[in-house]
Amino acid sequence: LAKTTQPISMDSYEGQEVNITCSHNNIATNDYITWYQQFPSQGPRFIIQGYKTKVTNEVASLFIPADRKSSTLSLPRVSLSDTAVYYCLRTLTGGGNKLTFGTGTQLKVEL
């Protein structure tokens, strides 16, 4: 799967909403957009997945416009513990498909 493009880093303060945008101009019909989070020295952890429009769970929201060429991960009211690297991936449904990680976005949350 071709790469996605996202900012290398972002800074925020506790209590703010953080929006991380990902560009995927060549997204294919079968591709979903999936976001993972990685803390230092830990394995990546699934956050959210979507195909189109808006998806929300207890952790985040994901907005994908109709053309699907970009997506935005929204983290409401971040805290210090949200400091991590966030990866935007194009994924396929069904089991056994490899994940292709980019460099991700390093989010730093300060007091």
Add this chain to the structure above:
Amino acid sequence: EPEVTQTPSHQVTQMGQEVILRCVPISNHLYFYWYRQILGQKVEFLVSFYNNEISEKSEIFDDQFSVERPDGSNFTLKIRSTKLEDSAMYFCASSGPRSPSGVPQETQYFGPGTRLLVL
């Protein structure tokens, strides 16, 4: 919540030695993976495994690497003759067919990793 476990958490070895990294995937999962992450770099796919055979492997996964599911619970990665450039964090992951409600079936769950240092 069930989780993937890995042992050891850290391993130091001499160049040319064999190492075996161990993983216990989530019990009802059917797909298993190894990834690695060199310090400061991207997470890279190594290999996927399903139904007791390799489904896909990357260019990194050369003849020095092998995987095995020796019993119903463990999944291992063996590096036959380690090189300095094999130093990295190695992550095991597993997926499917069932995930918690609201989580896609194909979601991969990663273990905490094994930090391998080759001297």
